[in-house]
Amino acid sequence: MARRVQLAREVAKVKMVAKLPLYRGDKEKERLEEVGKWADTEGIDPLFARSLLYSVIGESCKQQMILKDSCNGEVTVHVDKESWHKRLRANLIELTKMWAPTYDKEYGKEFVSTRLHQAYEEEILGQMVESLPHHEAIVDLGCATGRVALQFGPRFRQRFGYDVSPDMIEVALRHAAERHNRNVYFEVHDIEMGIPLANDSVSLVVMNQGTGSDIQNISGLLAEIERVLKPEGQFFVSFYNAQALAYRTFLPWPLTLAAEINVNENYLEVHCKGKIIPVYAEAYSVDKVENLFTGRLLSVTQVSTHPTVGAILPNDVYTEQAVASFVERLDRSLALGDAYFGAYIVVCGVKNRSV
Numbered sequence: 001m002a003r004r005v006q007l008a009r010e011v012a013k014v015k016m017v018a019k020l021p022l023y024r025g026d027k028e029k030e031r032l033e034e035v036g037k038w039a040d041t042e043g044i045d046p047l048f049a050r051s052l053l054y055s056v057i058g059e060s061c062k063q064q065m066i067l068k069d070s071c072n073g074e075v076t077v078h079v080d081k082e083s084w085h086k087r088l089r090a091n092l093i094e095l096t097k098m099w100a101p102t103y104d105k106e107y108g109k110e111f112v113s114t115r116l117h118q119a120y121e122e123e124i125l126g127q128m129v130e131s132l133p134h135h136e137a138i139v140d141l142g143c144a145t146g147r148v149a150l151q152f153g154p155r156f157r158q159r160f161g162y163d164v165s166p167d168m169i170e171v172a173l174r175h176a177a178e179r180h181n182r183n184v185y186f187e188v189h190d191i192e193m194g195i196p197l198a199n200d201s202v203s204l205v206v207m208n209q210g211t212g213s214d215i216q217n218i219s220g221l222l223a224e225i226e227r228v229l230k231p232e233g234q235f236f237v238s239f240y241n242a243q244a245l246a247y248r249t250f251l252p253w254p255l256t257l258a259a260e261i262n263v264n265e266n267y268l269e270v271h272c273k274g275k276i277i278p279v280y281a282e283a284y285s286v287d288k289v290e291n292l293f294t295g296r297l298l299s300v301t302q303v304s305t306h307p308t309v310g311a312i313l314p315n316d317v318y319t320e321q322a323v324a325s326f327v328e329r330l331d332r333s334l335a336l337g338d339a340y341f342g343a344y345i346v347v348c349g350v351k352n353r354s355v
């Protein structure tokens with residue numbers, strides 16, 4: 001409720017700046033009708049459900065009017081692009097600081113779809129590693145605690161991981177030292193600035209779990225991936241899918257994803273220890289992603305989206321093991337279909353010798 005009231009105040013500011021009315025009867029009616037229908041299907045009295053929502057909406061309206069009165073309707077919200085991006089970057093550093101100590105054990109733990117997606121990615125990565133013609137170096141862009149490089153690295157002569165977060169890199173370095181791993185290099189580095197490796201030196205580039213969406217200059221980074229990959233080297237890049245089923249409608253329960261993209265406003269809401277922290281991210285369609293790769297030496301061999309149905313179901317569904325396994329299998333088969341409705345877009349491909 002506190003979060004909702006806080007958001008209602010934020011919405012009021014935006015409405016005042018845009019000179020929109022605070023009260024929107026049509027929207028209110030729509031929401032109340034919707035909640036009545038859900039209540040009915042759940043066997044609850046629709047009037048009870050509507051009255052509950054009515055009080056919540058009433059409180060939000062009251063708070064918005066108090067705010068409007070307090071500033072005579074004159075509010076200026078400074079949301080220029082540069083300071084907004086600065087704020088989102090500061091949030092990313094803050095978020096990764098909070099996550100770093102427990103990221104490996106806890107990220108995705110309470111979000112079933114995120115966990116299943118990690119397993120899905122790992123399966124694809126495992127197959128890619130096996131199929132590579134050479135195992136020179138693996139590079140994880142946005143490596144966090146170094147999971148990918150440490151898990152898949154032993155097949156490679158060298159492993160590199162870059163992350164903008166000092167706290168994540170500290171944990172990655174500790175993990176590497178604990179395992180006495182040699183030829184592992186984790187570095188605090190902003191990959192918007194490029195990849196600090198030589199031309200044609202890498203066998204596999206990984207940028208997983210939607211990290212492709214975190215990058216503002218994605219074309220520049222793809223050019224860098226193209227540059228560092230050896231011919232026949234492969235890449236695995238993942239984005240948030242603007243067309244995912246999960247973002248198509250309002251659901252009366254939380255998504256089972258640890259991070260949800262705002263498809264219109266270029267930010268990602270990441271759950272972190274009971275808080276929701278916005279960080280920069282751009283949502284892509286499959287077409288838009290495929291366009292990013294055209295005209296390059298990088299040719300796309302597989303595009304999949306995942307998870308689809310699993311992401312929109314309520315968490316309770318997963319307490320029944322048989323149902324959970326069914327949903328998992330269903331999403332695996334949907335992933336490779338030609339309806340791209342999964343929450344993440346996973347693009348795999350290879351660097352050719354010529355375009």
Ligand SMILES: C[S@@+](CC[C@H](N)C(=O)[O-])C[C@H]1O[C@@H](n2cnc3c(N)ncnc32)[C@H](O)[C@@H]1O
Pocket residue numbers: 092096140141142143144145146147148162163164165168189190191192208209210211214215
């Ligand atoms: C979803 S996590 C990736 C997790 C990791 N690869 C794994 O499998 O556990 C995204 C990571 O990308 C990092 N990141 C985001 N933008 C970045 C940038 N511009 N440069 C370097 N790292 C970045 C974040 O700090 C975060 O740790």
